[in-house]
Amino acid sequence: MTGWDDNTRPQVTAAVLAGGRGSRMGAQRPKQLLELAGRTILEHSLATFCSSPDVDHVLVLSASSHIDETKRVVAHLADPKITAVLPGGAERSDTSRCAIQALADRPDSDLLLLHDAARPLVEPAEIAACVSAATATGAASVAIPTSDTIVEAAPGPASTVPETVAHMPSRSGLRRMQTPQGFRLGTLRRAHDRAQADPHFQPTDDCGVVLRYLPETSVALVAGTEHNIKITHPGDIAIAAALLGRRTNQEETT
Template sequence: MSDESRPSPPEPRTAAVIPAAGRGVRLGPGAPKALRALNGTPMLVHAVRAMAASRAVSLVVVVAPPDGAAEVRTLLDAHPLPERTDFLVVPGGESRQESVKCGLDALPDGVDIVLVHDAARPLVPVDTVDAVIEAVRDGAPAVVPALPLSDTVKQVDPRADGSPEPVVATPERSLLRAVQTPQGFDRDTLVRAHTAVTDDVTDDASMVERLGTPVVVVPGHEEAFKVTRPLDLVLAEAVLARRRLNDGF
């Protein structure tokens, strides 16, 4: 059979894991952060839709609070989601790392690429998601989207008593990047990282780095910011309003 007539191999199957078990205390009392509403829709639903917007993503696994899987499943059922994408809700652990591991354990055979996405980044554009997936497809074992820093950064000697903190260094800003999600991984690489790194680490790419495995950066997007404080909710609402205006609804 000639190269021209030989069928091309199938594209690697991609799944996204969204850990959503945290309470988000910096947003204040009330519902867990992932369930806070943006434009009347829970932040988690926006994040799930952001992953499912990529045609490469065939499965989204939402990792719920340990005692809240039924509630999250009901929440997703109540909102329209793309029919071409499968959705799964599993209970998580006490830490983010444990919850991501629960999501990994729930993945079926045949998934080659795994995205890990913060539920608190509900507005990441699909082009950013696709760029991460494409970089993994091209051979990178771990990929993070990131932006250059706009502010000068100071390294300080922390003071627990609240007194002024001495500056000990000013890192070269051009060498630094602010990392976002989704982070993308070759599945086997991410599973090895979660097996080898057992202390509580909140960044999956950092776990892969500890294996000595290279991590690469692709351009992030300003709308992939993390909703952490009340002002972030205001900004997220403004982004959604602009999108509605631009899309004509």
């Protein structure tokens, strides 16, 4: 983070959200605890944040049913930046609130990064860019342009035609959101407080919460990479392994 000295810069905490159960993977264990190139997916994600000079502390939010196994993974890493392993909530937004509550003693000016544990190939440059943008605007997310045509669907006229295309926005203005997403703690606290008070709140990602409940806040977008995939389906592990191998080969030749 530029523009700050060690005495004035905000503290940056990364919360790695490992609360998913990975039902679409069809595995016995949550996807973040599956193996990728000799380490769990969670370990890969944690290692990048722990090694980042832009991150001061790391929290791990785990599904309660697998918190003991998650603690064993964290103990194996033995990194002093990891300050706690905590139970998450039923929904993604609940888990985010658990992270916010864990930092109740931190000032509003501090930063919180929220990252999906199932994105093990996040780049250090993405973390740095997210921290810088969140410092400037109060909210930021890594995102990439969509390469697919996205359409808005509408109900079809008959059971044989269940959906039709209602609208086809231009791809040039569309982005696919990734993580980390970064926020000033005060911004995220206010947004989630308002969301909790709304009986019609629909769970969404944290940038969506800020957009809806703090519309005056600009959510900055910083460039991500295609490598920063979210492991969701069984075939994604093979893709991630290939990408990880390519990254390792590039590092060895530079």
